[in-house]
Amino acid sequence: MLNMAKNKAILAIGASSLALTGCGGFASGPELPPAPAVSQQEGPGEEYRIGPNDNLTIFVWRNPELGAKVQVRPDGRITTPLITDMPAVGKTPTMLAQDIKLQLSQYINDPIVSVILNESKGTTHQQVRIVGATDKPAALPYRANMTLLDAMIAVGGLSEYAAGNKARLIRVNRGTGRQQEYRLRLGDLLKKGDSRANVKLNPGDVIIIPESMF
Numbered sequence: 001m002l003n004m005a006k007n008k009a010i011l012a013i014g015a016s017s018l019a020l021t022g023c024g025g026f027a028s029g030p031e032l033p034p035a036p037a038v039s040q041q042e043g044p045g046e047e048y049r050i051g052p053n054d055n056l057t058i059f060v061w062r063n064p065e066l067g068a069k070v071q072v073r074p075d076g077r078i079t080t081p082l083i084t085d086m087p088a089v090g091k092t093p094t095m096l097a098q099d100i101k102l103q104l105s106q107y108i109n110d111p112i113v114s115v116i117l118n119e120s121k122g123t124t125h126q127q128v129r130i131v132g133a134t135d136k137p138a139a140l141p142y143r144a145n146m147t148l149l150d151a152m153i154a155v156g157g158l159s160e161y162a163a164g165n166k167a168r169l170i171r172v173n174r175g176t177g178r179q180q181e182y183r184l185r186l187g188d189l190l191k192k193g194d195s196r197a198n199v200k201l202n203p204g205d206v207i208i209i210p211e212s213m214f
Helices: 002-022 093-104 148-154 186-191
Strands: 055-060 068-071 077-080 083-087 113-119 127-132 138-141 168-172 179-183 206-209
Touching: 055 077, 055 093, 068 077, 083 093, 093 113, 127 148, 138 148, 148 186
Parallel strands: 127 206
Antiparallel strands: 055 068, 055 113, 077 083, 127 138, 168 179, 168 206
């Protein structure tokens, strides 16, 4: 009889814990530090790497006929006047401009080339992906100094049944290649305006928002 009573008590505690989790308790794992306020002294983010389907403008000073507005093909290449199948994916705009300059040097003296990114589609490693209980799950191109609040505004916030304080952020450490999971307090950030719950995002971050069990 004593053992049966003990087992019932353990089951009751387990059920209570499960209920608290479903009601929107906190996800396990460490928290990231709050995002600092953006100041004029803050430096830019890492330089953008061109991805498939990005839209670019190629400008050649004093030779406008050699420039073009192009979309990076799915195979990662672009074609401009005098240049066929130039690899573009994975390069920064500055690197691509240098490569184009080198090719054009065969036809004109000391060309001055600029590459302007008009529209970014973003590669997976340069996106922030938000999935789960949000109005508009999306893959957002990362931009310098992007925060959790910026990402949530872009996807329309939480859905009606979201367990915001059980959200998780998955991040890969670029040095070790290991995946790390952090807990997020989206409910506190969006419903209570707690700025301490706003964190800085990195390219490649994945935000997972579960639904409350009831």
